[in-house]
Amino acid sequence: VQLVESGGGAIRTGExxxxxxxxxxxxxxxxxxxxxxxxxxxxxxxVAAINSDGLTTYADSxxxxxxISKDNAKNTLLLQMSSLQLEDTAMYYCAxxxxxxxxxxxDRVLRRTEYNYWGQGTQVTVS
Numbered sequence: 001v002q003l004v005e006s007g008g009g010a011i012r013t014g015e016x017x018x019x020x021x022x023x024x025x026x027x028x029x030x031x032x033x034x035x036x037x038x039x040x041x042x043x044x045x046x047v048a049a050i051n052s053d054g055l056t057t058y059a060d061s062x063x064x065x066x067x068i069s070k071d072n073a074k075n076t077l078l079l080q081m082s083s084l085q086l087e088d089t090a091m092y093y094c095a096x097x098x099x100x101x102x103x104x105x106x107d108r109v110l111r112r113t114e115y116n117y118w119g120q121g122t123q124v125t126v127s
Contacts, residue, residue: 001023001024001025001026001096001098001117002023002024002025003021003022003023003094003095003096003117003118003119004021004022004024004119004120005019005020005021005092005093005094005119005120005121005122006019006020006021006022006122007019007020007122008092008122008123008124008125009123009124009125010125010127011084011124011125011126011127012084012126012127013084013085013086013126013127014083014084015084016080016081016082016083016084017080017081017084017124018078018079018080018081019035019078019079019081019092019094019122019124020076020077020078021033021035021076021077021078021094021119022074022075022076023075023076023077023094023096024075026075026096026098029052030051030052030100030102031051031052031070031096031097031100032049032050032051032052032096032097032100032109032114032115033049033050033051033070033077033094033095033096033097034046034047034048034049034050034068034094034095034109034110034114034115035047035048035049035068035077035079035092035093035094035095036092036093036095036112036115037088037090037091037092037093037124038090038091038093038121039089039090039091043112044093044112045059045110045112046059046109046110046111046112047059047061047062047066047079047092047110048062048066048068048079048110049068049109049110050068050069050070050077051100051102051104051109053102053104055104055106056068057106057109057110059110061087062081062088065081065082065083066079066080066081066082067079067080068080077094079092084124084126085126086126086127087126088124088126089124089125089126089127090123090124091121091122091123091124092121092122092123092124093118093119093120093121094118094119095112095114095115095117095118095119096115096116096117097109097114097115097116097117098116098117099116
């Protein structure tokens with residue numbers, strides 16, 4: 001499994017951005033995927049998650065201004081974020097649960113320990 005993020009960069013406060021994560025090597029229709037972010041010296045935190053049934057969940061910090069989705073035709077995970085704030089500055093990572101059995105727990109799916117495949121990250125800097 002390979003996950004490749006893109007779409008990060010330097011963004012002004014209040015602007016929007018869309019992050020993409022191209023997925024390869026996952027042949028199954030069932031999936032659990034998520035976006036995480038990390039600031040140096042802090043724990044990696046879950047931002048949003050989605051499964052193949054279309055269930056989604058968001059961290060309180062981004063709820064209402066973010067949308068996670070998956071373009072199955074392009075096998076790409078997306079994260080649309082608006083009204084970006086200084087606190088959104090972080091490295092953003094795409095993740096996939098390679099042992100997903102189809103169950104859904106909105107709290108558990110935002111835990112880093114749920115995922116065993118990770119991308120290299122894309123930096124988002126808000127100023």
